Amino acid sequence: MVSDEIEDWIMRCGLGDRQAFDRLYTATSAQLFGLCVRILKDRAFAEDALQEAFVRIWQRSGSYVQTGTSPMGWLVTVTRNVAIDRLRAEKGKGGETSLILDMIEAPDPNPEDVALARSEAQRITACFGELSADHADAVRGAYLDGQSYADLAARFDVPLNTMRSWLRRGLLALRECLKR
Amino acid sequence: MSMQDDRRDDDTLAGEYALGLLEGDERAAFEARLKDEADLRRRVRDWSERLSRLSGDVAPVAPPDRIKEAIETRLFGDGAEGKRRSWARRWLLLLGGLGAAAAMIGILIFGGILSETDQLVAEIAAPDRSVIVDIQISPAREGKEIIAEITSGGPRPDRALELWLIADGAEQPVSLGLLARADVVRLPLSAAQLRLLPGATLAISDEPPGGSPTGLPTGDVLGTGVVIARSG
Numbered sequence: 098m099v100s101d102e103i104e105d106w107i108m109r110c111g112l113g114d115r116q117a118f119d120r121l122y123t124a125t126s127a128q129l130f131g132l133c134v135r136i137l138k139d140r141a142f143a144e145d146a147l148q149e150a151f152v153r154i155w156q157r158s159g160s161y162v163q164t165g166t167s168p169m170g171w172l173v174t175v176t177r178n179v180a181i182d183r184l185r186a187e188k189g190k191g192g193e194t195s196l197i198l199d200m201i202e203a204p205d206p207n208p209e210d211v212a213l214a215r216s217e218a219q220r221i222t223a224c225f226g227e228l229s230a231d232h233a234d235a236v237r238g239a240y241l242d243g244q245s246y247a248d249l250a251a252r253f254d255v256p257l258n259t260m261r262s263w264l265r266r267g268l269l270a271l272r273e274c275l276k277r
Numbered sequence: 278m279s280m281q282d283d284r285r286d287d288d289t290l291a292g293e294y295a296l297g298l299l300e301g302d303e304r305a306a307f308e309a310r311l312k313d314e315a316d317l318r319r320r321v322r323d324w325s326e327r328l329s330r331l332s333g334d335v336a337p338v339a340p341p342d343r344i345k346e347a348i349e350t351r352l353f354g355d356g357a358e359g360k361r362r363s364w365a366r367r368w369l370l371l372l373g374g375l376g377a378a379a380a381m382i383g384i385l386i387f388g389g390i391l392s393e394t395d396q397l398v399a400e401i402a403a404p405d406r407s408v409i410v411d412i413q414i415s416p417a418r419e420g421k422e423i424i425a426e427i428t429s430g431g432p433r434p435d436r437a438l439e440l441w442l443i444a445d446g447a448e449q450p451v452s453l454g455l456l457a458r459a460d461v462v463r464l465p466l467s468a469a470q471l472r473l474l475p476g477a478t479l480a481i482s483d484e485p486p487g488g489s490p491t492g493l494p495t496g497d498v499l500g501t502g503v504v505i506a507r508s509g
Binding site: 108113122131135155167174181212215239241246265268 | 288331404450
């Protein structure tokens with residue numbers, strides 16, 4: 098899957114090109130559905146979430162460029178946000194408004210910064226390997242299982258403040274590793 | 278371990294936000310800052326980008342065919358047939374009609390409200406920022422025109438950049454004109470086009486020197502942007 102092709106399809110979706118939407122769906126739906134299944138752990142909910150995610154992808158494709166993210170980064174973020182919203186709604190935490198990450202406009206001032214941010218992101222897997230197992234699992238649990246601080250504290254059987262401190266240290270360590 | 282270890286800098290906060298861990302007042306306070314702080318938005322964007330790579334560890338699962346059909350029905354109001362259904366109908370189905378464009382802009386500018394003094398602007402950019410066109414739309418009372426300035430990049434040799442308007446409800450893109458290199462170009466707008474601009478998508482494409490021969494984009498789409506309101 099070539100990133101440039103995906104980017105082109107997203108931009109063509111912004112122009113109302115349904116053929117580009119077809120191609121984008123064919124190329125990325127299995128990965129994005131896998132993510133929905135992982136987060137929601139229920140096929141029916143995951144199917145609803147994938148449907149909602151692609152509706153948003155089509156509707157918001159015109160503002161993709163303004164987010165400054167990579168094409169897969171954007172697709173994954175949009176999909177995850179939908180799935181996490183669904184997860185929280187199911188858990189009865191409906192009071193929270195949905196995440197707005199996929200709508201954030203944060204273009205970088207120049208091409209070098211864009212390239213740097215994306216190449217840095219590619220090292221995240223290696224950097225996860227440098228974290229202590231607990232810290233890494235906590236960050237993964239928040240991202241891939243949509244767990245809150247309270248969920249994570251219960252899962253690891255530690256006080257809430259300990260979990261907050263684990264997670265923040267995990268993020269700091271990741272950032273230090275990525276900046277190297 | 279000292280207290281320093283638990284110190285939360287903006288980058289850590291941005292990471293927690295991207296993970297969905299900020300709740301309640303903390304989250305509201307962070308989102309309030311996001312409106313004004315481009316640096317903070319970039320930090321959230323960078324964490325989203327990094328964390329999105331974690332999805333690479335998740336096994337792909339092929340979705341059942343009915344999902345694609347359901348999406349098409351929702352988006353286009355049809356199944357495999359009737360692919361010519363109009364954009365207008367699609368947008369009505371999607372967004373519930375009037376007010377949809379305003380709602381979209383509202384989201385884009387974090388809940389701001391479009392007023393008469395607002396100026397419409399757009400930045401049309403290539404994803405890698407190699408081509409950037411800044412767009413300003415003069416208020417109606419000062420004559421109807423769109424002011425385009427290429428601030429980065431430009432047409433390829435022996436090619437032209439063409440500017441397109443894709444309005445909500447439009448059947449297809451409409452050409453607004455050609456952009457010259459390194460010049461501020463003023464292009465006339467009809468009253469109808471002006472009304473369509475809030476929330477519309479603008480795009481630039483690579484075309485032959487005289488512009489698209491077909492009236493629709495024929496070359497690569499180099500950049501897109503959404504028209505938003507800026508408080509005047």
